[in-house]
Amino acid sequence: MAEVLLDNVDLTVFGGPTTLDVSVDVGDQGVRGSKIWAGPGNPDIYTTESELLINDLYVNTATTGSFPGWLYQYILAPGGPEWTPILLLNPSQFSAISSTTFTTGSATINIPVSSLTTANVTDVTKFIVRLNVENANAVASAFTYSLTGTHPNKNIAIVVKGASWNGTTWSNLTGAQNVHLFISYIG
Numbered sequence: 001m002a003e004v005l006l007d008n009v010d011l012t013v014f015g016g017p018t019t020l021d022v023s024v025d026v027g028d029q030g031v032r033g034s035k036i037w038a039g040p041g042n043p044d045i046y047t048t049e050s051e052l053l054i055n056d057l058y059v060n061t062a063t064t065g066s067f068p069g070w071l072y073q074y075i076l077a078p079g080g081p082e083w084t085p086i087l088l089l090n091p092s093q094f095s096a097i098s099s100t101t102f103t104t105g106s107a108t109i110n111i112p113v114s115s116l117t118t119a120n121v122t123d124v125t126k127f128i129v130r131l132n133v134e135n136a137n138a139v140a141s142a143f144t145y146s147l148t149g150t151h152p153n154k155n156i157a158i159v160v161k162g163a164s165w166n167g168t169t170w171s172n173l174t175g176a177q178n179v180h181l182f183i184s185y186i187g
Contacts, residue, residue, distance in 0.1 A: 036059065
């Protein structure tokens with residue numbers, strides 16, 4: 001096998017030009033890309049159809065009314081182009097640490113529906129409830145929830161049942177316990 005020895009410590013690199021000019025003025029101009037529009041309400045009121053292209057987006061900046069805080073997309077529907085709500089940008093969420101008094105392993109926590117939405121909600125499945133009971137010992141808990149009262153004073157009534165494990169026995173939760181709540185409205 002042949003051996004190759006390099007005796008020169010200089011290395012010269014030959015490459016392309018130091019600058020490159022890219023021209024973009026050749027050919028027909030294409031259709032513009034999507035635009036994002038915004039306004040405090042219905043996109044049909046705050047946009048002009050002659051300015052719109054399919055796939056344009058619109059952010060409803062309103063905090064009340066129909067579809068507040070939603071992102072719309074201008075789509076081609078069977079009856080012609082229309083705005084369609086596609087994503088809630090600011091989901092209605094509630095979180096709190098509730099000091100709750102348990103009696104023989106049970107407690108009820110009432111959260112006003114108005115903490116999440118101004119809508120007259122009649123379907124409890126429009127809410128996702130998660131909770132955790134804070135305790136120095138292991139806790140097993142279960143809960144159910146329902147809607148109580150009438151609009152606008154409706155509540156989400158959360159009935160929590162729990163027991164703690166001290167290492168040898170289970171005992172019902174009693175007295176004040178911190179319950180960490182996280183509720184989402186998916187209306």
